[in-house]
Structures are given as structure tokens and as C-alpha cells.
Amino acid sequence: MGKFITFEGGDGSGKTTQLLRTVDWLKSQGQDVLQTFEPGDSPLGKEIRPLLLSGEHVPVPAAELLLFLADRAQHVETVIKPALETGKWVVCDRYTDSTLAYQLAGRALQDTPQLRDMLKWAECGCEPDVTIWLDLSVEDAAIRMASRQAGGEAANRLDEEKTSFHQAVYQAFDSIQKDNSQRVKRIDARQSIEDVQADIQAVLQNL
Ligand SMILES: Nc1ncnc2c1ncn2[C@@H]1O[C@H](COP(=O)(O)OP(=O)(O)OP(=O)(O)O)[C@@H](O)[C@H]1O
Numbered sequence: 001m002g003k004f005i006t007f008e009g010g011d012g013s014g015k016t017t018q019l020l021r022t023v024d025w026l027k028s029q030g031q032d033v034l035q036t037f038e039p040g041d042s043p044l045g046k047e048i049r050p051l052l053l054s055g056e057h058v059p060v061p062a063a064e065l066l067l068f069l070a071d072r073a074q075h076v077e078t079v080i081k082p083a084l085e086t087g088k089w090v091v092c093d094r095y096t097d098s099t100l101a102y103q104l105a106g107r108a109l110q111d112t113p114q115l116r117d118m119l120k121w122a123e124c125g126c127e128p129d130v131t132i133w134l135d136l137s138v139e140d141a142a143i144r145m146a147s148r149q150a151g152g153e154a155a156n157r158l159d160e161e162k163t164s165f166h167q168a169v170y171q172a173f174d175s176i177q178k179d180n181s182q183r184v185k186r187i188d189a190r191q192s193i194e195d196v197q198a199d200i201q202a203v204l205q206n207l
């Protein structure tokens with residue numbers, strides 16, 4: 001079995017930047033790596049992603065949560081598990097912790113044991129071996145997002161939520177890390193791209 005690594009954090013915290021570098025590094029170490037993301041990295045997921053992010057429809061919180069979970073179950077069973085079973089390391093941009101942070105905390109859905117069970121169930125048995133949480137304040141992330149959008153990249157429906165939403169998301173990631181400190185590693189994302197990457201490699205070296 002390969003290892004399953006997820007990257008988590010708010011919008012603009014550097015997940016994609018660091019994931020790409022991490023994948024290159026793992027490959028240079030001789031690992032067979034699958035790079036993937038949520039939502040939308042399966043043929044069915046490609047259809048689900050625009051429903052969630054385009055802004056054409058605004059799902060109610062329960063519908064939003066269920067669409068994310070539908071995408072996840074499909075992704076795990078058809079993409080992640082088959083790769084892990086052939087010994088690949090799977091590196092995924094967002095996973096269940098994002099769902100907890102955005103679709104529960106961000107939407108102020110009541111966090112019940114039943115919902116927690118449903119999130120677990122949608123993972124189809126695939127819990128990450130390690131989660132990298134890129135810890136960046138909402139204020140610092142907003143500065144990066146502004147410069148990225150000035151560079152021409154369009155914002156999606158969730159990027160455009162108000163500051164209180166992003167604060168709730170941040171607080172949720174902070175609690176998730178404290179409650180799961182074995183699995184979730186906090187990385188100081190204010191550092192330079194190179195220093196953040198060095199911290200990530202130090203964590204993954206232990207795998
Ligand atoms: N350590 C860093 N220092 C300064 N700028 C950075 C750093 N890491 C990333 N950036 C820049 O910040 C912006 C956001 O980074 P990136 O797209 O990797 O974040 P993300 O977490 O993947 O965002 P999203 O959740 O929207 O996908 C990009 O313009 C990127 O070049």
C-alpha cells in the first residue's frame with residue numbers, strides 16, 4: 001500500500017504551490033506518485049465540480065455537503081484506492097478536513113455525530129496517513145488572493161464568501177489540527193515558498 005497525503009488550508013494558503021513541489025520532490029526520491037484534487041478529479045467528479053463552484057446554482061448547505069461527499073466517494077473508489085493498492089503515493093489537494101471546515105463550520109451547519117459518521121462513510125475507508133495544514137491567517141491569505149486575481153485567475157463561488165465565513169473556516173482547521181495532532185501537521189505558511197517546502201519535506205521524511 002502507498003501512502004495517502006492530503007494538503008489542507010484556506011483559499012490562497014499555498015496548497016497547490018506546495019503540492020506541486022512536493023510531488024516533484026517525492027518523484028525525485030523514486031516514489032511513484034499520483035497527484036490529485038477535490039472536488040472533481042474523476043470523470044463523474046468533472047460533472048459535479050462546476051455544479052459546486054461555478055455559481056450558476058447556489059446549493060443549500062445540505063445539498064452542498066452531499067455533492068462534496070458524492071464527489072469524494074467516487075474519487076476514493078475509482079481514483080485514490082486503486083492507486084494506493086498498486087503502491088503509489090497519493091497526494092491530494094483538499095479532502096475531508098476541507099469539508100468539515102467549509103461545508104460544516106463555514107455554513108454553520110450543526111456539527112452532529114451523525115454528520116461526522118457520514119463524512120467518515122464517504123471516505124470509504126481511506127483516511128490520510130498525513131495531512132499538511134498550511135496555516136495562514138485570513139488577512140494574509142486575502143493579500144495573496146488579490147495578487148493572484150490581479151494576475152488574471154478568476155475567483156470561484158467559495159473564494160467570494162465574506163470574511164466571517166473564511167474566519168470560521170480558519171478556526172475549524174485550527175481545531176481539527178488540535179484534535180488530530182498525530183495526523184495533521186501544522187506548517188507556518190507565512191514563510192517563503194522554499195522554507196514552507198522544507199518544513200513539509202521534513203514531515204514527510206518520517207513516512
Ligand atoms: N510562501 C508564499 N509566499 C508568497 N506567496 C505565495 C507563497 N505560496 C504561494 N504564494 C502565492 O499565493 C497565491 C496562492 O497560492 P496557491 O494558489 O498555491 O494557494 P491555494 O491554497 O492552492 O489556493 P486555493 O485554495 O484558492 O486553491 C499564488 O499566487 C501563489 O503564487
Ligand SMILES: [Mg+2]
Nearest residue numbers: 015016017093
Ligand atoms: Mg489551489
